[in-house]
Amino acid sequence: MRHRDVHAGLRNDRVMSRRGGHGDLRDLLPDLLGWLDSGRRCAVATVVVTFDSAPREVGAAMAVAADGAVVGSVSGGCVEAAVYERALAVLDTGRPVLERYAVADEDAFAVGLTCGGTIEVLVEPADAALLRRLDAAVRTPEPVAGVTVVGGAEPAGTRLLVGVDSTYGSLPTPDDQAASALFAEVRTMLAGGESGIVRLPAAPRPAAPLTEPLTVLVQSYLPPARMLVFGATDFAAAVSSVGAFLGYRVTVCDARPVFASAERVPDADEVVVDWPHRYLERETAAGRVDGRTVICVLTHDSRFDVPLLQAALRGPAAYVGLLGSRRTAEDRLGRLRELGFTDAELCHLSAPVGLDLGGRTPAETAIAVAAEIVACRRGGTGRRLTHTDGPIHGRPASDEARVSRW
Incomplete structure (x- = not known):
């Protein structure tokens, strides 16, 4: 885990992984947009944290439609069934959830990663407007980063897109200093093709607007190598x-x-x-x-x-x-x-x-x-x-x- 100052009064705590190019949200876009265009509700599950010998990287994604259709993978088969059921439940409630799956215990049928390791998976209803904007962005030669809130002052699942010179969506905090620091860090990661978790702790001043830690997943989408x-x-x-x-x-x-x-x-x-x-x-x-x-x-x-x-x-x-x-x-x-x-x-x-x-x-x-x-x-x-x-x-x-x- 790395620590890096992003500006006075705030520190950044980043867990990084190099992007590889397959198995993330952009690969699911054709199916997701097809479902949404036909009026089918769907949910997206995304790996946001991995520990030890996890089978998939941060950013690996799976999508589930309300009628039971599924595409993608978050673990190569270990916990897909549990995530599938959680996605259907999220579609019923409309509320995103963050789930942790760890190595299976003595119960061979327990929900766990039998290959070892631990993953945290964010399951959320699909945001049609943002997915269409992401689809348009990844078709251009310009890189773009997807930013997903996974913890902090607002409910998990808030998403925005950050380009080299533009943003789509808003950060769930009125703290301009924190937002500027986060956007600068996201663009640094985007320039290096990096993905991972960025944590902005609460501001040290009692009167500062950002009073709770903010944790986001940054996914860099670069044009194909x-x-x-x-x-x-x-x-x-x-x-x-x-x-x-x-x-x-x-x-x-x-x-x-x-x-x-x-x-x-x-x-x-x-x-x-x-x-x-x-x-x-x-x-x-x-x-x-x-x-x-x-x-x-x-x-x-x-x-x-x-x-x-x-x-x-x-x-x-x-x-x-x-x-x-x-x-x-x-x-x-x-x-x-x-x-x-x-x-x-x-x-x-x-x-x-x-x-x-x-x-x-x-x-x-x-x-x-x-x-x-x-x-x-x-x-x-x-x-x-x-x-x-x-x-x-x-x-x-x-x-x-x-x-x-x-």
């Missing part, structure tokens, strides 16, 4: 497919028009015909490559690979992987050293790309590439879990697995 795949090969089709599955916005680029077609890479969001290095340099200069971008170089041709790797390794991308044999990798590394690249710069290149899964086919190779990207992003070792100990989630990456800038 980009995956840039260079070389429209059969491997590119498989990598694009798994990249889209992971939530990336996938672009495939190849200088050869005969290969660069939507038919060859149907899961890519866009297909570009251009020299790879020229396209990457243009996208980087335009600010469309950032610290969440992953780059997969699959061309297997030094004419394309070397100038492309020059641009990729000196850009802001989090991950750069090169497909090919060890001989190909050594050749590319040698050429880059001749061009003045240092070992410190080359350590960001994953070559050969992927984890050692023993696969050979394009699909198996794509899984190996995706596994390495996830391991680097999440801090995994890449080893079999049965051969590791300690927490399954949130383990620091080993030095040999750390081939990215994450």
Whole structure:
């Protein structure tokens, strides 16, 4: 738990988690809005706090319609039935509730997380106006944060949206100082793509308006991170497919028009015909490559690979992987050293790309590439879990697995 001053007289107590991109409220929007547009009442359950080996992250969401339909998940199956029943009860009362679910005891049928850990879940009636505003916001390239009150002077469930320069909704406190501090902290979290709990204690002055602690959940909704795949090969089709599955916005680029077609890479969001290095340099200069971008170089041709790797390794991308044999990798590394690249710069290149899964086919190779990207992003070792100990989630990456800038 971290402590940080946000302004004189108030302190901030934040529990953070890096956003991943799937399983949160925005993924439920199509179903939720469809239900609401057809006149069906519904409730939303959101994980607001996790402890120990909780199965889902803060922000994981599930929605339940009054007629019994359900989408999403808050625990991967452990407490879904209990949350489902609580959501139906909330629809009857119209009042939000905050529930805690912990590891199951000796009663095998007790409501609990049999996999261990503890979660707190906010269950509330769906706010149609706010959900429609959130749906419009996440369709733009601008980030937005959802702020949900989970404790304090007002009932849980009050929501608002905070953008870089705008807000929708109001904070349930007349304390302008507290509101300013909270909005500043939310925008700091939004800039870093962070989600988590922010607590503003009561003001120390007896006459101050904020007389009770205020606790809010901040959920940062960023545009999808980009995956840039260079070389429209059969491997590119498989990598694009798994990249889209992971939530990336996938672009495939190849200088050869005969290969660069939507038919060859149907899961890519866009297909570009251009020299790879020229396209990457243009996208980087335009600010469309950032610290969440992953780059997969699959061309297997030094004419394309070397100038492309020059641009990729000196850009802001989090991950750069090169497909090919060890001989190909050594050749590319040698050429880059001749061009003045240092070992410190080359350590960001994953070559050969992927984890050692023993696969050979394009699909198996794509899984190996995706596994390495996830391991680097999440801090995994890449080893079999049965051969590791300690927490399954949130383990620091080993030095040999750390081939990215994450």
